[in-house]
Amino acid sequence: MTVRTLLATPTQTPAPHESPASRLAVAGDLLALLRCTTTEPRPDEQLEALTLAVAADLPVLLWGEPGIGKTAALNQLADSLGLPLTTVIASVHEPSDFSGLPIVGEDPAVQGVPMAPPQWAVELVAAGRGLLFLDELSTATPAVQAALLRVVLERRVGSLQLPPGVRIVAAANPRASAADGWELSPPLANRFVHLYWVHDRDVVVRGLGGVWPRATLPSLDPDRLADAVALARRAVCGFLEARPTLIHRLPNSETRRGGAWPSPRSWEAALTLLAFGTAAGVSREVLALLVRGAVGDGPGLELLAHLDRMDLPNPEDLLAQPPRAELPERGDLRQAALEAVVAAVGARPEQARWDAAWTVLVRALETGAPDLLVAPATALAGLRRDTWEVPAAMERLADVIGIARTADRSVDRVRAAAKGARR
C-alpha cells in the first residue's frame, strides 16, 4: 500500500452519512419527526357515536368521501378499545372469500364439501376479539354484497363463527363520489347503523400542524343500566304505538335507496342505541346521529321529537303544585307544556284543577314571554262551567289579553286593506 493510496482513500469513499443505507436512515429520521404528533382532547360527536354503536355490537357503516380520515378514525377507535384491527377491502374480494371456498376432499359424497374460510377470518377467530373493518363496501359487486350479508348479520365466514368479541365496521363512498360504485341493496343497508363522516376544517389544519384531536370516549355507567333500558323501551314502544305505520317502510324514493330505513330490525337497533346512549350519558346530538343512522332521518327525527315531549313536565305534577311549576325555557316547548296542562284539565274538568291551571299560567307569565300564553289561556277560558267563579289569577293575565287584541286588530287591518285593494 503506497502513501498515495492511503491519502486518496478518504476522498474516494463517500462520507459515512452518504452510503445508501445511511441515506435511508436519514430519511427515516425525517419521517419519524414528521410522524411525531401529539393529541389534544376535543369533543367529537362522530367518534362518540361510532364508539357507542361499536360498544352496542351493532354493525356500523361509515359513509364518506375518499381520503377523509375514516381509516384514521378506526385506528384510533381500535386503540382506545384495545382491539386489534383487521381490514378487509370488500371490493377486491370474491363472494367465496366471505362464504367460504369449496374444497374437494377424498369422497365428497361421504364427507361433503367443506367451505374453507380465508386466512384473515381464521386469525380473527383465533384471537377471539378484534375490530373487523370492511372497506369499500359500495364498490363491491352485488354478489359480494350478498355474501357479506351473512358475515354482517350472522357473523359467519364460511364454516367459522366469529366470536362475540369481534365488532364489525364497514365504510363506503357516497354515490356522488363513487362513479363506478354499486348501490347498497336495501336488505344490507337495513343491517347497518349509517354514520355520515365529514371532516372538520379546524381539526384537519390543526392535525397537519402536529396536534390531532383525541376524543373522550363515552363510558357506560353501571348504575344507570336498568333505568336506561326502561327509558329506551318506554320511548320506542310509546312512539311506535302512536305511529304504527313507521314500523316497517321500505325506501320508496330513489334518493333514499342505500340508506337507513325503518323496520323491526332497525327499530331494535335504535332501542339498543338509545339505551347505550342513556347509560353513557351522551348528548342529544350523538343520540340523534345514532337514531337517524339506524332508522332513517324522518322516523329518527320523529322519535327524537317524541323524546323531547317525554322530557316535558308532567301536566298532573304542574297542576298539583302550581306555584312551584318549573316550565321549560324554550318558547315552543313551554307552549306545548301549557297546552298539555289545559288538555289535562279538559280531560277531567273540576273547578280546583281549573283554578290551578290559571295559577300555572300566571307562573308562566312571570317567567317568560306573554304571547305564548294566548292560545292556552283562550282554550282554558273556554273550559269554564257556569257555576265556576272567575279566579283572581285571571286578572293578572290582562296584559296577555292586551297583546292578543293588538295582534287581532293588526290582522284585521291587513285583511281590510287587502279587501279594499281587491275592490
Add this chain to the structure above:
Amino acid sequence: MEKLLAARLHAVKVRPYLAAALFALHIVEDRAVPTMGVDAHWRCYVSPAFVARMSVEDLAGVWVHEVSHLLRDHHERGARYAREHEEHGAFQRLRRNIAADFEINDDIYGDGLPRPAGVVLPSRLRLSDGLLMEEYLRTASMKGLAGDLAWLDCGSGADGEPRPWELGPDGAQGLTRQQRDAVRFRVTEAIKGAPGEAPAGWRRWADEAFQPPQPWRQLLGAAIRSAAGAPGVGENHSYRRPSRRSASLPGVILPSLRRTPPRVCVVIDTSGSVSDAELGSALLEVAAIARAVGGRRDLVSVVSCDAAAGVAVPLCRAESLELVGGGGTDLRSGFATALRRGPGPDVIVALTDGQTPWPSERPPCRTVVGLFPRPARRVNENDEDYEPDGPPDWARVVTIG
C-alpha cells in the same frame, strides 16, 4: 317589547304552520343591531328603535322573514357558498344576504302579511322568482342593488358571517343542531299536515328539507348500473371457467369473474309534450352510462315511440337519429317493440313524461323509467276524471330535470 310580541302573535295567526319555529326563537334586545337579525342558534336580535318605528303588521312580516332564514338553513348554506367560492368581505356578505332574501321574499307575503314598502324582490334585477339562494348568487352580481341596501342586515342566520353583537355558540339560550333540526322537522310536519294552507314554496321546502334532491344524472346512473349489474346480468362471478388463481391452490374450487355485457334498450317518448332539449340530454346520459357499465355500443338500442313504436335502432346510428313523432303517446307499443327483438334486452330504460298508458304486466327484464316532471293536468278533454296512471311499481323511477 309588547308590540314585538303582538307582531309575533299576528304572524302565528296568519301562518299557523310556522308557530313552533316562531316560538322557539329567543329574543335578545340590543341597541347595536341595525334592525332585526337572527343567528344560527335561533336567537333573534332586535333593535328597540326599529320596533318603535314599525307597525305591528310590518313587524309580523319581519318575524316570518327572519324565521324563514333559519328554517331554510341560510346560515349553513351561506357559509358553504363563501367557502366554496372564496368570497369574503362586506360586499360579498351583503350579496349573500340579498340572495337569501330573494329566495324568501317571493312567496312569504300576502294572505294576511302586508308586503313592506322597501322589500327586495328578484324582479328588481329582472330575475325570475322561485330560484334558490345559490342560483341567484351565481346569476346576478347585485352590484346595482348593493348601494341602496347597504343597511340590510339579517344577521349571521342569513349569510353565515358572525356579527359583533351575536352571542355565539357558547352564549345562553341557543339551540343545538339537534334541537334546530327537531324544530325544522316539526314545521315540515305542520306544513305537510295542512297542505292547503301553505304556499307552494313552503310545501316544496318541506318536501326537500330533510332530503335534498340529488342530481338526476347520478340517480339515473345508479338505477341503470344496478339494473344492468344485478345477478344474472352483466358482471358477475361464475364457476364456468376456473379462476386464474386456481393453479396455485389445488383441490380448491375458485370462481372467476366473468362479464356478460348487458343489452340496454332505450324507449323514448317522442310525443309532442316532451321537448327536444330534454330528450337530447337524457339520451346522451343514458348512452354514456350504458357504455360505462360495459355495454358495447352495438348492444344499446333506441326505440322512438309516440302512439305507435318505430323500429329499434342501434345506438351507433341513433346519434344521428331523428326522433320522429308528436301527438299522443302509447308506451305499450314501445315496450313491445323493445322486447320483440331477439335476444331480448337485459334492461329497458324508458324516457317519458308519464302521460301514457303503461304495460299491464311486468316485462321480463329490469325497467328504469326516467320521468320528465309535468304539472298535474287533465289530458283528455272529453273525460274530466281521466288522469294518467303513474309509472308502475315494478319500474325504478328517476325524476329528470
